[in-house]
Every structure is written in structure tokens, then in C-alpha cells.
Amino acid sequence: MPTASFRIAALTIAVATAPTFAQESARRPNIIVILADDMGYSDIGCYGAEIETPQLDALAANGLRFTQFYNGARCCPTRASLLTGLYAHQTGIGWMVDSKKGGPGYRGDLNDRCVTIAEVLRGAGYRNYASGKWHVTPLKRDKGELQKHNWPLQRGFDRYYGTIHGAGSLWDPNTLARDNDLISPYADPLYQPEDGFFYTDAISDHAAKFVREHHEQNGDQPFFLYVTYTAAHWPMHAREQDIEKYRGRYAAGFAAVRQARLKKQIELGVIDDSWPISKPPGSWDKVKDQPFEERCMEVYAAMVDSMDQGIGRIVASLRETGELDNTLILYMQDNGGCAEGYGRGKNATQRATKPTLPPMAAAALQTRMTPKQTRDGYPVRQGYGVMPGAADTFVAYGRDWANVSNTPFRMYKHWVHEGGIATPLIAHWPAGIAAKDALKHEVTHLIDVMATAIDIGQASYPEQRGDTKTLPPEGISLRTIFKDQPGNKQRAVFFEHEGNRAVREGKWKLVANGPRGSWQLHDMEADRVEATNVAEQFPTITARLKAAWEAWATRCNVVPWPYRQPYDSNR
Secondary structure (H helix, E strand, O other), X not given: OXXXXXXXXXXXXXXXXXXXXXXXXXXXXXXXXXXXXXXXXXXXXHHOOOOOOHHHHHHHHOOEEEEEEXXXXXXXXXXXXHHHOOOHHHHOOOOOOOOOOOOHHHOXXXXXXXXXXXXXXXXXXXXXXXXXXXXXXXXXXXXOEEOOOOOXXXXXXXXXXXXXXXXXXOOOOOOEXXXXXXXXXXXXXXXXXXXXXXXXXXXXXXXXXXXXXXXXXXXXXXXXXXXXXXXXXXXXXXXXXXXXXOOOOOOOOHHHHXXXXXXXXXXXXXXXXXXXXXXXXXXXXXXXXXXXXXXXHHHHHHHHHHHHHHHHHHHHHHHHOOOOOOEEEEEEEOOOOOOOOOOOOOEXXXXXXXXXXXXXXXXXXXXXXXXXXXXXXXXXXXXXXXXXXXXXXOOXXXXXXXXXXXXXXXXXXXXXXXHXXXXXXXXXXXOOOOOOOEEEOXXXXXXXXXXXXXXXXXXXXXXXXXXXXXXXXXXOOOHHHHOOOOOOOOOEEEXXXXXXXXXXXXXXXXXXXXXXXXXXXXXXXXXXXXXXXXXXXXXXXXXXXXXXXXXXXXXXXXXXXOOOOOOOOOO
């Protein structure tokens, strides 16, 4: 277990509120939202994986698992929607940050018509902390000055540690910041772990640190903690001792691992054994380099395992401070498994026998998503066959393992079929959730997190942000489901990313691949893997859902969207 040496910096303490308010707010639950990156529906143990996630499994065993919770299909839109309770296009991030794709829905930066959970809860007496990936504003400079208008501290958070950008090396991440300042992890006086810097561990350690500091300095107030890992987004990076746990575990290949997950999912009750399974991954027998493919998945599993260990340290900090019972913990993922073949497109480069580039100074900032070199001067290598894990590698795990991650669903990150948007949701709150190890099948969505925070935090949603009128949140509180009351079964939720479109209402889902793709209708009770199109059998339902999607798209700045073709992961 990593141990870190922290020297506590002076903190700016909020102005004390009246004792009566402090006493009242202290009874409100703390809220922790944990968001993993680029992981599929079956990638944690309690949703079917062979990957060891005992900490998440324990939270699920003492709480709820949702089987039909949805994200936004991609990193930035999911974060924008989760933080604001709006559909991503309403916030200006219908695609990625700094997209410059045109139209108010795709400006690529949070607008002033949205407010964050932190901004809302601050008004109810909460302290707010964030650790990890931000990715809802571009890293911009104006006349040399960083534009920080949408950095975490400008969006309601009191403390922040993490990366402003969305991807990068886990050994040397770019855009690493503490509060409002970019920092180098190798010249950081406040955090120098004994076993070396690793970003997943740093996110966990800072989250746990925030919990303890809050208890010591602001224990009369509730807190909101936003923990956003970059695991298991490419590149495949992990500590060797974690990789070693999975050595040989994937030698049977894609289909065998997928079949084992499917069997476990049925036993766990998270999927229905009557559903068909989606198109299988590629043939293991035809793989050009099996040891390389094994290593990719071994490292991927180690990344998830490392994240789970860190979640255990966060839970331990809650237990130590006496806050575990009165803390709502929500765990989810930002999109489905990632089929992007980043770093796999050419022959492998062999590691140099000695450094060939000048070493980087400890205080130098890493400025590239894909570093050119390690700190000690080794070139960073890419290409099919580069064994991932170490700091001098930068590769993805590939489409076939992404297919396994998304078991049993169709498609991947970017798409709005189930493989792109279905995510686990674990809810743990001993003081507020009586059920243990229970499954909830209601259709729920990222937009519901804001509504839930407002509800249990007894907060008021502001009508204005500065001089701008805000948009009202779109979601519904999950508290009724926590109380074992039925949710709204006829509620509709909507999706669009890169022209991929969908609407889910009750048992029906209407979905289209790309802006020119035809609409397909699926009965999600009988066929959640979206194998059979029943649009011709139910033309009235198809027409009604199409009209509903078009009305939503107009209302929420989705159209006109700037995409002419569906995304191609091979480009």
C-alpha cells in the first residue's frame, strides 16, 4: 500500500457560520462521487469481472447496484452532465473541450447557464473537494496567462488536486494542478510517496487526505468529494506488483474471458440469461502477438485493481473519522470500454539500452498528452508489440479487449448503444439505504446525481449564475429508489454523441448509428444487447420516440450538430 508523506499547507478556512446552521448542516450526509475512466460494464467484480475489486464489491454488498444507469458515451460530455445535472449540450460540451465545432451545444467549455454540484452545495453549507481528472474546460492562455474561469476552484470547489486535461501518462501526467497552480509531481513539496509517484495512487491519497483534513478543520460541516480517476483510460500503465497478480490470467483469449464474465453476470443477476450476446471479439487463434495482447489486459486489470485499492483507502479515511455511515458514496464510469487503437498502429519500438535524450528537471512541467520521453531520458515507445505498463510505453488495450469489457453489450465508447453508455452504479449509504446487496433495475442517468445532491443536501438550486439565468436541472432524485420506492418507469432519457442518437423510455430504446443512420427500435426487457430491430413491428412507438428525440434535440442545443459521419475508431 502506498504511503505518502504530506506536509500540510496552510488552508483558507471558510468564514464560520452560525452555530445553529453548523449543527443543522452537520446532520446532512456527506456525498462522494467516484468516477472511473474508459471502463466497460463488466470490468468490476460485482458486475462480472475476474478483476479483483474487493473494495467496490464490499460497497455493493452493503448497498445497491443499479443495472440500468447511463452515462454520456465520452469523457467530457459525461463530466459536464454529471457535474451540472443537465444534458451535456446544455452546458456547451456536447462533444469535447475546445471543440470549435460550432453552435452553443458544442462550444467546448462550460457556459454560465449551468452550475456545478459544488456551487449548489456550497450554498447549503457544504465544503467541496475534487481529486483527479477535470476535463470540462480547455487549457487556454491569453497573453501568456492561463484562463482559469472554469477550473475547479472557480466552479465551487474549495480544494483541488488533479489534471485539467483528460488523458496522459500515469507516471508523469500533463496539466497536473494543485488548487489553481500547475505543478510537477517530481518537485511537489506536499506529496512525495515513498514508492514513487503514480497518478492513480495520487488521486486516492489526496481524496483520503481531503477527508481527514475536513474532519480536523471543518468537521461541523458536511462535505462533497468528487473523485475522478484516469484508470483505466489509455495508456496502459500500472505498478509491476499489481500487474504480476494477473500474469497468465488472460492466456485463454478474448472469447473465453468474455464467456466467463457472461456466466458470472447471469449468476449475479445483473443481466438476463434470456438475452442473446452481442457480436463476439476477434479470434484469439488469429492474433499476431498473443503475449502482447495478454500483457495489455494484464495491465488493464492492474489499473482497475490499483483504483480499487485506492477506493479502499478513501473508505478507510471515512471510517477513521466516523463519517462512513453518514456518507453517500456513488461509484460510476464515464463511458463504455474504449476501442480506440491508440499507440497500436505500427511495429513495436525496442527499449533503448540507455537514455538517449536529456533528462527533464524535476520542476519541469510535462506539457504533452503523449510524452516524448521519460524523466530520465528514455524515449516513449508506441507500436503493436510494445509491452505496456512502464513509463516509457504509451499504448491502448484495443478493440477486442474493449468488447470483453462491455460484455454482453454492443459497441463501445463514442456510440450510444449499450456498450457505449451503460455503466455500473453502486450506491452505499448506511444511514440512508436500508437494503443490502440489492439490485435496482430502474432507468437512471447522470443527470440524476445533481437532483439527488440537492435532495439529500437540502440545497437550493440558484436561478442565476452571475448575470446569467441558469437552466433548471433535468434529473430526478435517486432517493426514492434508495427508500425502495418504485421509480418513474415511463421516464425518457436522451443521448447524442458524434451524431449517434438514442432515447430510452421504459422498456423501449430507439437508437441510430451516426447522423445518417436509420433509427432502430429495441425491446430492452427482451433484448438489451440490441440484437433485434423491431421498428417495423411497432411503427407508432418508433414515430413517437423519434419525435420526442427531435424535440429534445432542439430544446437542448443538440441540433444542428456538426458531424457528417459516424466516428471510426480505426482512423
